[in-house]
Amino acid sequence: MFSLNQKISVRQLQVLSILHVFGAGIIMLPRQAAAYGGQDAWIIVLLAACAALIFTYLMATVGRKFPADSFVSMTARLLSAPVGKCLAVLLALKLILSCGLALRLFSDILRQTMMRNTPCFVVCAAMGAVGAYTAAKGYETRARMAQILFPLILLPVLIVFCLAAFEADFSNLKPVFSTPPRDMFMGVFRSSAAFNGLELILLIHPYARRPDGVRKGLMQAMIFSGVLMALITGITIARLGAIDVTRQLWPVLEMMGLIDLPGSFIDRQDALVMSFWILSTFAVVNCELFFSALLFKDTVGKGKHAYYIIACLAAILVISFLPLSAERVNQIQTWLYSTLDVGFMAVLPILLLAAAKIRKIGGA
Amino acid sequence: MLSTSLDENIRQLEDTFHDCGDLVKRKIPIGQHKDIWIYVAYIDMLINRETLESHVLNPLMVFVWETPPKPEDLQTDLLHTLTDCGFTTADVRESGDPAQLYNAILSGDTVFFVDGAASAIIISTRGWPSRGVSATDTEVTVQGAKDAFTESLRMNTMLIRRRIKDTKLKVKQLRIGSRTQTDVALMYLEDVVRPAVLEETLRRVKSIDIDGILDSGYIAQMIAENKISPFPQAQITERPDKASAAVLEGRIVITADNSPFVVIVPATLNTFMQAAEDYYQGWQIMSFIRLMRYAAGILSACLPGLYIAIAVYHPSMIPALLIYKMAGARQSVPFPTTLEILIMDLAFELLREAGLRLPGPLSGAIGIVGGLIVGQAAVEAGLVSPIAVIIVALTGICGFAIPHFSLVSGLRLSKYFILICSAVLGLLGFWASVLLVLSHLVSLRSFGFPYLFPMTAGEVNHYSDWKDTLFRAPLSAMKKRPIFANPAEDVRMHEAKKG
Numbered sequence: 001m002f003s004l005n006q007k008i009s010v011r012q013l014q015v016l017s018i019l020h021v022f023g024a025g026i027i028m029l030p031r032q033a034a035a036y037g038g039q040d041a042w043i044i045v046l047l048a049a050c051a052a053l054i055f056t057y058l059m060a061t062v063g064r065k066f067p068a069d070s071f072v073s074m075t076a077r078l079l080s081a082p083v084g085k086c087l088a089v090l091l092a093l094k095l096i097l098s099c100g101l102a103l104r105l106f107s108d109i110l111r112q113t114m115m116r117n118t119p120c121f122v123v124c125a126a127m128g129a130v131g132a133y134t135a136a137k138g139y140e141t142r143a144r145m146a147q148i149l150f151p152l153i154l155l156p157v158l159i160v161f162c163l164a165a166f167e168a169d170f171s172n173l174k175p176v177f178s179t180p181p182r183d184m185f186m187g188v189f190r191s192s193a194a195f196n197g198l199e200l201i202l203l204i205h206p207y208a209r210r211p212d213g214v215r216k217g218l219m220q221a222m223i224f225s226g227v228l229m230a231l232i233t234g235i236t237i238a239r240l241g242a243i244d245v246t247r248q249l250w251p252v253l254e255m256m257g258l259i260d261l262p263g264s265f266i267d268r269q270d271a272l273v274m275s276f277w278i279l280s281t282f283a284v285v286n287c288e289l290f291f292s293a294l295l296f297k298d299t300v301g302k303g304k305h306a307y308y309i310i311a312c313l314a315a316i317l318v319i320s321f322l323p324l325s326a327e328r329v330n331q332i333q334t335w336l337y338s339t340l341d342v343g344f345m346a347v348l349p350i351l352l353l354a355a356a357k358i359r360k361i362g363g364a
Numbered sequence: 365m366l367s368t369s370l371d372e373n374i375r376q377l378e379d380t381f382h383d384c385g386d387l388v389k390r391k392i393p394i395g396q397h398k399d400i401w402i403y404v405a406y407i408d409m410l411i412n413r414e415t416l417e418s419h420v421l422n423p424l425m426v427f428v429w430e431t432p433p434k435p436e437d438l439q440t441d442l443l444h445t446l447t448d449c450g451f452t453t454a455d456v457r458e459s460g461d462p463a464q465l466y467n468a469i470l471s472g473d474t475v476f477f478v479d480g481a482a483s484a485i486i487i488s489t490r491g492w493p494s495r496g497v498s499a500t501d502t503e504v505t506v507q508g509a510k511d512a513f514t515e516s517l518r519m520n521t522m523l524i525r526r527r528i529k530d531t532k533l534k535v536k537q538l539r540i541g542s543r544t545q546t547d548v549a550l551m552y553l554e555d556v557v558r559p560a561v562l563e564e565t566l567r568r569v570k571s572i573d574i575d576g577i578l579d580s581g582y583i584a585q586m587i588a589e590n591k592i593s594p595f596p597q598a599q600i601t602e603r604p605d606k607a608s609a610a611v612l613e614g615r616i617v618i619t620a621d622n623s624p625f626v627v628i629v630p631a632t633l634n635t636f637m638q639a640a641e642d643y644y645q646g647w648q649i650m651s652f653i654r655l656m657r658y659a660a661g662i663l664s665a666c667l668p669g670l671y672i673a674i675a676v677y678h679p680s681m682i683p684a685l686l687i688y689k690m691a692g693a694r695q696s697v698p699f700p701t702t703l704e705i706l707i708m709d710l711a712f713e714l715l716r717e718a719g720l721r722l723p724g725p726l727s728g729a730i731g732i733v734g735g736l737i738v739g740q741a742a743v744e745a746g747l748v749s750p751i752a753v754i755i756v757a758l759t760g761i762c763g764f765a766i767p768h769f770s771l772v773s774g775l776r777l778s779k780y781f782i783l784i785c786s787a788v789l790g791l792l793g794f795w796a797s798v799l800l801v802l803s804h805l806v807s808l809r810s811f812g813f814p815y816l817f818p819m820t821a822g823e824v825n826h827y828s829d830w831k832d833t834l835f836r837a838p839l840s841a842m843k844k845r846p847i848f849a850n851p852a853e854d855v856r857m858h859e860a861k862k863g
Contacts, residue, residue, distance in 0.1 A: 148806065148820060
């Protein structure tokens with residue numbers, strides 16, 4: 001029989017992580033990477049994926065030591081209860097801000113490509129409501145939903161990019177390794193922002209059916225995501241050229257619009273592909289809503305998860321309604337990554353591992 | 365409890381069955397000197413008169429009279445003497461509980477009250493007019509058995525027993541309905557069913573508290589985990605071969621008296637896409653048909669919504685030639701596209717409902733009226749465009765391609781939800797509503813099993829269930845039973861011994 005304890009398999013965890021990372025980062029990634037590395041952008045993305053792998057390893061190692069503990073109880077055990085609660089609230093607020101901005105960006109893209117006359121708040125409210133409904137159904141439901149959406153999101157994108165690869169001019173990727181090391185470093189740093197959301201690895205161990213398999217599973221998922229994102233970046237640059245990619249706000253979408261699907265019935269496949277972005281944004285929204293509400297619930301220590309989801313959704317919608325340009329949203333996201341994301345993904349795991357070592361708490 | 369006084373027991377019975385004109389009762393003297401009194405009671409037409417007269421009354425009134433038992437036996441233990449040698453039928457039992465006796469009478473048994481005994485004799489004489497086993501109406505196949513379940517519970521259990529000649533096939537019988545006292549039987553293979561599923565099914569069936577069960581559909585609804593969902597969580601079939609296949613898979617068949625349909629639990633979306641015939645023909649063609657069914661299921665829920673989203677909000681997606689044709693066809697239509705589709709779809713639903721309720725020969729006429737006259741007339745009058753008729757007709761045909769009508773009902777309701785959301789928000793509304801329906805489906809469970817298994821959580825059974833999902837693998841490759849079976853008995857086909 002199946003359990004009713006909200007536990008999920010490692011395979012489901014992998015699917016959830018790939019969808020989240022892919023949905024959150026891919027639209028902006030080629031532009032960000034190309035801004036620093038030009039035709040070497042795909043190398044930057046690969047290196048950023050390596051950085052993400054290191055973060056994944058660190059966070060999964062922390063989670064492995066405390067497989068049954070929530071984020072709040074784990075940080076409370078290692079760094080004291082007040083610090084644990086402060087960190088949980090900070091992470092929840094970061095998730096809300098990040099989700100609000102992602103929703104805002106999504107509504108801008110959607111309005112640019114498909115629904116020019118639809119107000120921003122209608123788009124955000126619709127996506128938020130759908131995400132909240134799934135988040136309220138629990139972690140198992142989210143995992144199963146991700147398994148259904150995985151082929152629906154990735155297959156069309158892969159088909160489109162394979163076709164794009166046939167018409168791409170790969171000489172646009174030459175010469176390789178021509179980017180100065182400083183720019184390369186900055187590019188890797190900024191591009192690893194595409195992997196934001198990885199910090200949630202600190203929260204997922206209590207939901208894993210086999211916590212000891214989480215680290216390996218997540219590393220595999222990150223390798224898959226990294227290679228896929230590097231391929232997409234490389235093909236986009238090969239097709240459009242590095243200069244064009246940096247000029248476009250959403251080069252991936254631009255490139256999709258140029259592709260001729262053989263025997264296609266549909267005239268504008270960028271609108272069709274956007275349909276699949278709706279699905280991936282949904283994956284991001286319901287994930288961040290679920291965890292932000294969970295963090296608040298664990299911090300307060302009482303109340304139903306669904307009530308916290310409603311409160312978080314209200315906050316996310318307020319942020320997404322703010323009159324921010326795409327450029328401004330990008331700036332805030334970069335700032336978020338440079339400060340809080342790096343803090344939660346790199347600094348905090350090292351701190352927690354050190355504290356566990358010093359205080360001799362946690363498993364092997 | 366019964367009294368030792370026959371008159372007191374008769375008075376009590378007649379009080380209880382006051383104004384029940386169908387109760388047949390008679391006080392009969394038996395024995396050589398006709399000095400022993402018994403009282404017989406049964407409901408007219410609920411019993412088999414032949415059994416009663418030949419095997420019960422004849423021995424009692426003639427044979428006992430001709431070869432009387434020993435007088436000392438009659439004096440000391442009249443009841444047991446009659447039970448042991450008074451009837452030429454095997455199904456005889458005693459009871460002193462009036463409620464149980466009255467239930468027996470109402471169920472078609474004959475009850476004998478004996479003077480001086482605080483118990484009465486219940487003789488199984490059930491037999492009422494019923495139709496025999498006939499061909500299935502709702503799940504027709506080209507190849508395979510044609511018989512269908514009937515309204516008789518015993519006939520239904522027999523139809524499954526005839527197919528599974530295994531002592532491990534158990535028939536657990538219960539009574540549900542405070543007034544109807546409907547006989548309900550749970551059939552399962554003792555070693556193949558998961559004990560937790562059996563326990564949970566029994567608990568849910570026993571917890572049904574209702575005055576009457578008039579069809580097995582009552583049970584299917586009352587044991588569902590999510591009672592708000594429009595999607596069925598228990599499978600209903602009238603085919604004994606399908607029910608037997610379910611039993612072999614470790615599932616439980618629930619059959620209720622007076623219902624020609626049985627309930628099968630647990631059920632997942634995948635089981636609703638399977639037809640009995642899928643396993644009677646080659647895997648290649650059946651895999652193709654299975655795939656078509658899934659596509660039909662998706663189209664039956666999504667097609668009108670998708671059409672509205674694209675035609676109203678994103679016409680630029682449609683090739684120029686087609687959009688000109690569509691615009692030309694819609695030129696004289698006075699209604700917006702959404703209303704046009706809604707009108708046609710509701711008309712289609714009405715015609716379908718009318719076709720179902722009408723007697724057989726007339727229902728064909730409704731099809732002609734609907735398809736030819738209403739459709740063509742509406743197009744010619746400029747009320748709807750031909751493309752709207754095509755979309756609605758295609759949606760309807762897709763619904764008919766799904767083997768289980770209960771799933772079609774869920775998809776039909778989802779269709780309207782998706783249609784309305786698409787009409788309001790275009791492709792965003794379409795996807796948002798599809799995601800909501802999907803979220804609902806993935807959160808559904810049937811007796812603990814995820815509704816979308818094995819599309820989700822398939823790894824639990826090492827993806828073995830995928831062999832009978834979108835495609836149907838060759839029978840020789842389906843060596844394991846589905847997830848429903850007890851893991852200790854999950855192998856249904858052993859490797860052939862070599863050499």
